[in-house]
């Protein structure tokens with residue numbers, strides 16, 4: 001009997017945990033010295049889990065009052081957030097955006113990444129738009145350094161298939177504006193303060209050494225494919 005009750009409780013927990021954060025494909029110590037294990041612990045283990053929990057609490061509350069939550073995945077939720085009742089939209093933007101942004105951020109980093117392949121479509125588009133990868137990196141650092149308050153700097157692909165640098169405040173996601181994120185740089189203080197104090201520029205310079213360019217190139221190809229399918 002007790003065993004059955006425990007099983008039911010476990011199933012209830014599973015149901016309420018509809019949205020889950022990604023599992024890190026590396027150890028929290030792997031990004032040192034650019035990002036310390038302590039920062040990674042607070043950022044991935046504590047804060048990222050809080051976005052996951054916050055969104056799942058919102059879903060539970062919604063379902064108690066309104067029936068089935070209308071979204072199965074994060075991207076659809078953010079692209080059509082206006083379909084939610086108004087009283088849920090701010091928190092869905094915060095927790096849903098926080099969850100998807102941090103998924104992109106952590107998956108977008110890698111220990112000892114290789115440089116972007118010059119054969120990739122992304123490399124060719126970067127040269128067309130920014131002249132060189134080095135110029136793009138300088139522009140990303142500059143945008144991040146100048147960002148006021150907490151937010152994100154992105155390399156996105158717009159609906160015309162073009163690359164652009166974009167920034168969002170708080171946990172707003174590029175998906176809210178119909179963009180496809182290729183690279184996401186977290187410029188909240190929690191991402192760098194323990195390691196760099198107020199030196200945002202050094203943080204961004206070092207963060208760029210960890211970019212998983214192979215994944216960025218794959219995201220760009222995927223975005224172009226989705227855009228092609230829409231046309």
Ligand SMILES: [Fe+2]
Pocket residue numbers: 043047102186188190191
């Ligand atoms: Fe963050």
